[in-house]
């Protein structure tokens with residue numbers, strides 16, 4: 001077994017983390033950055049109906065995500081996702 005001791009960190013939050021944080025946010029609770037505990041801000045892309053949680057201190061951010069009745073859906077790519085769309 002080679003355990004690096006958590007040397008590699010994902011630059012983004014996992015789906016599970018975003019789900020948990022989003023649930024807190026919707027409950028009216030303050031969402032804290034899992035890395036440093038600082039409050040996170042919610043960015044909203046009104047056109048894409050997407051949301052994103054961003055730490056105001058260290059810059060840790062979730063991927064953009066949309067909300068569905070079944071939960072959140074991460075959007076790996078931003079708005080420029082349709083290669084064959086002229087409109």
Ligand SMILES: [Zn+2]
Nearest residue numbers: 033036055058
């Ligand atoms: Zn942070």
